[in-house]
Amino acid sequence: MEAKNKNLWVFIETEPDGTAKKAGLELLTPGKDLADRQNGALVAVVIGKSCDAAVKEATAHGADQVIVVDGSEYGTYSTDAYVTALTALVEKYGPNALLIGATRDGRDLAPRLAARLKTGCAADCTALDIDGDRIAWTRPVFSSTQLATILNNGSPQLGTVRTGIFKKSEPDYGRSAELIHEDIPAVEIRTQVMEFIASEGERIDLEGAEIIVAGGRGMGSAEGFDQLRELAGILGGTVGASRAAVDAGFIPLAHQVGQTGKTVGPKLYIACGISGAIQHLAGMTASDCIVAINKDPEAPIFRVADCGIVGNVKEVIPLLIEEVKRIKA
Secondary structure: OOOOOEEEEEOOOEOOOOEEEHHHHHHHHHHHHHHHHOOOOOEEEEEOOOOHHHHHHHHHOOEEEEEEEEEEEOOOOOOOHHHHHHHHHHHHHOOOOOEEEOOOOHHHHHHHHHHHOOOEEEEEEEEEEEEOOOEEEEEEEOOEEEEEEEEEEOOEEEEEEEOOOOOOOOOOOOOHHHHHHOOOOOOOOOOOOOOOOOOOOOOOOOOOOOOEEEHHHOOOOOHHHHHHHHHHHHOOOOOEOOOHHHHHHHOOOOEEEEOEOOOOOOOOOEOOOOOOOOOHHOOOOOOOEEEEOOOOOOOOHHHHOOOEEEEOHHHHHHHHHHHHHHHHH
């Protein structure tokens, strides 16, 4: 299909309570820049149930227009329902491009939507730019050892963007946006969620954490992560890990940061006993401040660190814990 305008759309995922998820709000930042450079409008697409709060957030973070599909059938993510809704919206309004967060649901939604619309899909992108009249999508390739820039000849130009790469803009709750409500019955829902069963253990929100204390193989054992949990606890943060630590069985997969784990962008990232393999760096270099602790002064992690401590983590972490306790006291 042909684009009907230069507008750039950002898909805003919603929580069960109708608030906006972080991933979509982050994408409004590059979305605004790209839309302005192509003389188009920035449009937020909100799908969910009782999602007035998400509409308010999308407006505050820069959307010129908000298209809303609100209904009980959209309260829980369903591939069939959401693909049907977005397909109908795209065919009606004909945007130039659509950004979707590379979240669990976004990675499921985007390729199905691309197939339905007969367009391409650039996946897990880490940078966005303009090349002529098209979006230039940049993503890591070959185990994150190189970067590839992708140009999509289809319409709309569609891609997923890793979370934590871009920062949310400062909200302006005094601004307004054009609001459009669309009623799209989810007639093609072939599956129904009957029950939610919580996974065992603690709930990990790495992507939303402002402070992450992460450990690598250098922690030595699962017990070594007890120190990191204590440090994270007194800092009000969350514990992360490298793939090497997860593969060694020191900590569950839910804590993994990196190319095959979560992409994060906290205010503070403390890397403990992490060498700094490029696959791990791909998931955390968007952090505002990176503190690295490693006994090897040549460890690659120091190349991206704002502050480096050369030393044995098992000796340094207890000192940090005591110092933080002293300061807080």
